Amino acid sequence: xxxxxxxxxxxxxxxxxxxxRMTAGFSGTASVEAxxxxxxxxxxxxxxxxxxxxxxxxxxxxxEIAAVTGGLYLGSVVIYGDRSAATLExxxxxxxxxxxxxxxxxxxxxxxxxxxxxxxxxAGDWTTSGFVIRGVNSEGFVPGGAGAPLASFYLDGVxxxxxxTRLGQRxxxxxxxxxxxxxxxxxxxxxxxxxGALYMRSVRPDFTRSGAVQVTVGTNGRRQxxxxxxxxxxxxxAYRISAEYSEVQSDxxxxxxQHLARYDDFxxxxxxxxxxxxxxxxxxxxxxxxxxxxxxxxxxxxSNDIAGPGxxxxxxxxxxxxxxxxxxxxxxxxxxxxxxxxxxxxxxxxGEVFNFGVEITHDITDTLRFTSMTGxxxxxxxxxxxxxxxxxxxxxxxxxxxxVTGSQEFRFxxxxxxxxxxxxxxxxxxxNESWRESMLLSFDQSETAMDLENYAxxxxxxxxxxxxxxxxxxxxxxxxxxxxxxxYAVNGVATTTSTSSYADAxxxxxxxxxxxxxxxxxxxxxxxxxxxxxxxxVRSSDGFQFTYDQETAHNLEFTxxxxxxxxxxxxxxxxxxxxxxNQQVEVVTDPTHPVPxxxxxxxxxxxxxxxxxxxxxxxxxxxxxxxxGSLGLLHTRFDDFVLGTWGIDYSGLPFPNAxxxxxxxxxxxxxxxxxxxxxxxxxxxxxxxxxxxxVPIPVTxxxxxxxxxxxxxxxxxxxxxxxxxxxxxxTEYFTYEAGPGVLATLGARREVxxxxxxxx
Numbered sequence: 001x002x003x004x005x006x007x008x009x010x011x012x013x014x015x016x017x018x019x020x021r022m023t024a025g026f027s028g029t030a031s032v033e034a035x036x037x038x039x040x041x042x043x044x045x046x047x048x049x050x051x052x053x054x055x056x057x058x059x060x061x062x063x064e065i066a067a068v069t070g071g072l073y074l075g076s077v078v079i080y081g082d083r084s085a086a087t088l089e090x091x092x093x094x095x096x097x098x099x100x101x102x103x104x105x106x107x108x109x110x111x112x113x114x115x116x117x118x119x120x121x122x123a124g125d126w127t128t129s130g131f132v133i134r135g136v137n138s139e140g141f142v143p144g145g146a147g148a149p150l151a152s153f154y155l156d157g158v159x160x161x162x163x164x165t166r167l168g169q170r171x172x173x174x175x176x177x178x179x180x181x182x183x184x185x186x187x188x189x190x191x192x193x194x195x196g197a198l199y200m201r202s203v204r205p206d207f208t209r210s211g212a213v214q215v216t217v218g219t220n221g222r223r224q225x226x227x228x229x230x231x232x233x234x235x236x237x238a239y240r241i242s243a244e245y246s247e248v249q250s251d252x253x254x255x256x257x258q259h260l261a262r263y264d265d266f267x268x269x270x271x272x273x274x275x276x277x278x279x280x281x282x283x284x285x286x287x288x289x290x291x292x293x294x295x296x297x298x299x300x301x302x303s304n305d306i307a308g309p310g311x312x313x314x315x316x317x318x319x320x321x322x323x324x325x326x327x328x329x330x331x332x333x334x335x336x337x338x339x340x341x342x343x344x345x346x347x348x349x350x351g352e353v354f355n356f357g358v359e360i361t362h363d364i365t366d367t368l369r370f371t372s373m374t375g376x377x378x379x380x381x382x383x384x385x386x387x388x389x390x391x392x393x394x395x396x397x398x399x400x401x402x403x404v405t406g407s408q409e410f411r412f413x414x415x416x417x418x419x420x421x422x423x424x425x426x427x428x429x430x431x432n433e434s435w436r437e438s439m440l441l442s443f444d445q446s447e448t449a450m451d452l453e454n455y456a457x458x459x460x461x462x463x464x465x466x467x468x469x470x471x472x473x474x475x476x477x478x479x480x481x482x483x484x485x486x487x488y489a490v491n492g493v494a495t496t497t498s499t500s501s502y503a504d505a506x507x508x509x510x511x512x513x514x515x516x517x518x519x520x521x522x523x524x525x526x527x528x529x530x531x532x533x534x535x536x537x538v539r540s541s542d543g544f545q546f547t548y549d550q551e552t553a554h555n556l557e558f559t560x561x562x563x564x565x566x567x568x569x570x571x572x573x574x575x576x577x578x579x580x581x582n583q584q585v586e587v588v589t590d591p592t593h594p595v596p597x598x599x600x601x602x603x604x605x606x607x608x609x610x611x612x613x614x615x616x617x618x619x620x621x622x623x624x625x626x627x628x629g630s631l632g633l634l635h636t637r638f639d640d641f642v643l644g645t646w647g648i649d650y651s652g653l654p655f656p657n658a659x660x661x662x663x664x665x666x667x668x669x670x671x672x673x674x675x676x677x678x679x680x681x682x683x684x685x686x687x688x689x690x691x692x693x694x695v696p697i698p699v700t701x702x703x704x705x706x707x708x709x710x711x712x713x714x715x716x717x718x719x720x721x722x723x724x725x726x727x728x729x730x731t732e733y734f735t736y737e738a739g740p741g742v743l744a745t746l747g748a749r750r751e752v753x754x755x756x757x758x759x760x
Contacts, residue, residue, distance in 0.1 A: 003032075007032045036055065083411060092526065131198060171273055180196060202242070203240065206230065216753055217753055222248045261387065262390075325346070405430050421460065422474075428453070430451065432451075448538075450483070473509075506533075574614045587602070606638065608639055628666045657687055664683070683706075701735070706733075708724075720756070728750065
């Protein structure tokens, strides 16, 4: 596995082939074949180079096994988010993995597309919202995350801000893989994450020259290009640079916005990423690596909101796909005030994210490794209205979020076979600033600044006390301190200027028992406590100070990982039950206020329960055909959830955006002649739309099924040309709806195009 990482090649071997065998190892500079031969010397193992340059390592009986399996093995999957395991087989976490490489079945173009291949994972209901794990949004029920999101996002090890998660790196070009960990993540990682964590890892530098080119053209003006190149600078220094840009034109009707200054930007959805990495492996110490990453991403998605027949008397209905909801189909209330349009309510959000990371790993001994991860992420999101800068516009809004996160993690990993432990120290500081100006009934100005410090000690220890039994115990001591200042003014006269602060400390335990049924099958059962810190805030409309308590979850989880059919079929399954307490909810206390959001506060609401299962599999059927699949089952319920302000009782309802079933089945066929084909069916059952003030029972969204397909040809020693279609049958579905029949957010529509890939 280490050789594969350093050389940037795919090594495939069965765990049963290497079990109990030792190698003298290898150090120095050599070709991949020479290094592998040295590592296998004296072990009785051999290797061969298979299709797509995959190197297959076999045991002495490999010839007999090959006669049965066709020489096929599912290689070990390297994972990055689980601090206690290097491969998927060793992890007891419920983790979903999607590769970013174009040879996977079928490939995905964006981070949100990868969620369709995962069990119990979805994109957020709006284009600028978080992601959903087991029915819980990464931001919880507090838009923007209020400083501490429920789920963390790490990009090349760098912890992302809330806005960086919403409008950060979107493309999957030159990305190795995406990993989503479901359930609390507290005892083995930096920031405590109550709902789970998302890890996105780009292709690392290696010491051989390599590169990639990808060009895509498609319907609705889809244009995408990606370029990557890497090489060695010396025997100990390598680099890789990559860049990606993509744009698409919205297929919705925004006709009454055409005269506005920012119309072209509004109807064009685009994103870009530029990234550079340098890998240093000191020549005299192959056990040390330093990886430096610097990247810049931009993202400006289009709006997918459309008006329904209940939006206004002039709205033609959903079939017309009118997205100019604040244009000529203005709601009747505002038309009664003499307005013909009100584009000040239509925001254009454009995000920019800078990331800097330094990851240092050092093998102190053969069993003890030290890791240092330093990260800095800065996100800036502009949120001005679409008419900003339009001559003669007198009603407008403008604003900006600036979030900065700096983090440092030190970690030790020990593994001698019977004893395995992780111990770490984590520190971070968040500084969030936001300002907003609105010229509506009055000229309103608001400014908010928030600082959050977080320090933690975390660790986990596993001990094999019997030949097949391992007990695992862990804990985390977490300390946070938060302070916030707020300023609000109307027509230049300050109405509130206030500060608030909050501090909290908590201990989070975990306990698990693992049993190795056989070398290819492992089961485990464990308990993990999740935590989201409480906090304080200021109601900007009148300076009212409020505090809210910490949110907690108690998670029981059973997992099974197995390999069947002579290691050609890999299966992972999880059962879970989670008890939620004191969920944090944002409440608008005065919806009649000219700026209703300025009257919002955060409160704690009751208890909730969620339970379900995940099943994911990969099957190498034969030399040409691979199958992948996932199934998610989920039941969620608010046991005690009453909003006293409105007298609304949500008790008994499910979580919003939490379908009870998610299903994905995919295949990839690779012919000997160069042709290939791939496809996937993705299904999500019905779910409830998001909770909104004054709505006692939110709308139920219909379930939907989409189909992705592609067919292509690889020229000998040359590029691959692929024709693709996402949502092939143009299935219409909503990810959000108010009303019913008032306003809805459309899911991704059909896209058909051609993609050219060349890798060397």
